[in-house]
Amino acid sequence: MIKSGLKNYFVNLKHFFTPIGTLAVGMFIGLSLLIPGTFAIIGAMIERLIEIVQTANVDFESVKNYIVEAVKALDWNDPIASLKIMLTKDWFFGVVNGSLNLFSAELQPYADAIEETVGLAFAGVTMLFVLLVILCVLGLISGYFLTRFLVRRTMAKRTFKKFLFAVFVDSFVTAALIALCFWLLTVWAPSIFITSILSLVIFGCLALVSAYLVHGRNNINFKQVINFKNVFKLLLVNALIFVISMLFLSLTVAITNPIAGIMIGFSFVEIAFLVMSMNAEGYVLNLVPKAEVPAEPVAEQTDEVA
Numbered sequence: 453m454i455k456s457g458l459k460n461y462f463v464n465l466k467h468f469f470t471p472i473g474t475l476a477v478g479m480f481i482g483l484s485l486l487i488p489g490t491f492a493i494i495g496a497m498i499e500r501l502i503e504i505v506q507t508a509n510v511d512f513e514s515v516k517n518y519i520v521e522a523v524k525a526l527d528w529n530d531p532i533a534s535l536k537i538m539l540t541k542d543w544f545f546g547v548v549n550g551s552l553n554l555f556s557a558e559l560q561p562y563a564d565a566i567e568e569t570v571g572l573a574f575a576g577v578t579m580l581f582v583l584l585v586i587l588c589v590l591g592l593i594s595g596y597f598l599t600r601f602l603v604r605r606t607m608a609k610r611t612f613k614k615f616l617f618a619v620f621v622d623s624f625v626t627a628a629l630i631a632l633c634f635w636l637l638t639v640w641a642p643s644i645f646i647t648s649i650l651s652l653v654i655f656g657c658l659a660l661v662s663a664y665l666v667h668g669r670n671n672i673n674f675k676q677v678i679n680f681k682n683v684f685k686l687l688l689v690n691a692l693i694f695v696i697s698m699l700f701l702s703l704t705v706a707i708t709n710p711i712a713g714i715m716i717g718f719s720f721v722e723i724a725f726l727v728m729s730m731n732a733e734g735y736v737l738n739l740v741p742k743a744e745v746p747a748e749p750v751a752e753q754t755d756e757v758a
Contacts, residue, residue: 453682453735457689460607460734461696461727464666467602471595471719478591482584489580497573504565504635509684515551534712544574545546596722607734656690659732668736677736686735690728697724 700720705713
């Protein structure tokens with residue numbers, strides 16, 4: 453089981469670019485809306501502000517220099533953190549109010565109109581940024597389900613009937629496990645440590661039971677699948693896969709940088725969890741053909757007649 457489990461992980465790394473690709477598509481669509489949309493909103497805001505204050509004596513060069521200095525004052529060694537600060541309402545309106553304070557006397561009659569215009573512009577940019585986040589999340593979700601489909605097709609194919617049966621079994625055993633843990637916790641608070649270890653063992657056992665019921669019943673012996681040795685091997689191989697995936701993620705971060713490393717390396721971890729969730733099914737499916745293949749008849753040996 454350990455050898456086949458590790459093999460499953462490395463074989464399924466061929467789907468490495470699937471979750472990254474769907475995330476990139478979502479991010480690309482979001483940025484294609486955010487960047488031009490932001491420029492359009494800011495351009496419209498500037499035009500509207502010029503219309504409002506065109507009769508006032510305002511030195512727009514000073515305003516521009518003030519805004520540029522405010523942006524430069526941010527720590528651009530960490531661009532993500534700086535962008536987060538710029539998208540906060542406090543910073544945005546602080547810069548606007550600071551630039552308006554340069555000409556507070558001249559702009560006082562237009563304060564309400566200016567604040568309304570700037571507020572609408574900020575709301576528009578915020579909505580575009582939220583849309584970018586939503587599209588990235590949709591890219592992650594679609595990538596997860598697509599990768600899960602590909603991994604399952606590689607490791608443990610099943611019919612729609614077996615899919616429904618597996619959903620029922622998994623829901624039942626998961627609910628039973630959660631109920632058991634909560635019951636033990638209410639009976640004895642320190643049992644959280646015991647239940648943590650016990651949950652891992654029960655999880656491995658239930659994963660094998662579920663895999664047996666879905667794929668192996670009537671084909672192989674129950675004890676051939678569910679025994680302490682197999683539970684231990686399943687937990688061990690899943691732990692090894694998790695450690696290997698984290699090593700790959702750490703290596704990616706070390707080679708690139710934290711942001712790029714996590715965006716690229718998360719695929720290692722995602723595939724690891726998918727393989728870990730299907731290792732029991734893959735093991736049972738590997739046993740089924742062996743149990744179903746009939747023994748080949750032994751040909752009778754006859755002496756040649758001279």
